[in-house]
Amino acid sequence: MKLTPAQFARVRDCLPRQRDRVSLDNLQVLNAMLYVAENGCQWRAPPSASATGRRSTRA
Template identity: 45%
Template sequence: MEITAPQYKTIEPLLPIPRGNVKISNLQSLNAILHVAEQSCKWRGLPQRFGRWHSIYMRANRWAKQGVLDRVFLALQKKDVINIQVDQASLPFWAPSE
């Protein structure tokens, strides 16, 4: 499932404004996050059409910590665009070796 441009317009104000030299749009990132959730694939398994998996992972991680994903998914469910139930989520922690 992917969010269409008209559906995205209704939730766009809930997403942070991209900063810096951003090559992946918020819509593209959101669709990539939905793809990972729907397909139960690893971030590295994202199709190339979504862009660099690591960039999307970093944005998803930041959005999750800031509560952005909670607000977006709640709004999409209220508008009956998606119907999901998240029981638990797990993101592996990676720390550079010293």
Template identity: 45%
Template structure:
């Protein structure tokens, strides 16, 4: 996802607090990589950030329906473009 595409969903993501070394954009880009490649968490390339941090955040987002909200927004934006 590009920075421009990210701007369209940024407001639907929780703000990070505390000592966080990863941006929401990095996390958003890591998720499709994992699903497309079917790799283990530990095999995630370091360019996406620490695999354990991504796992923890994705798990939190899933439980709090953040991922569901983001996917719904992306579907709406895709439908309005076609």
């Protein structure tokens, strides 16, 4: 599940205001939380588009 900007606009006022210089906006953070809730952080279900574009490997 991924929120669109139009869907996010409906809940924007319920979230804390962003301060200073941050690398992620609230929409990205909320989408990441929804991803974890949906997938349960399974190792074989990495997000299709990560912030860095790189995938981590197991040590």
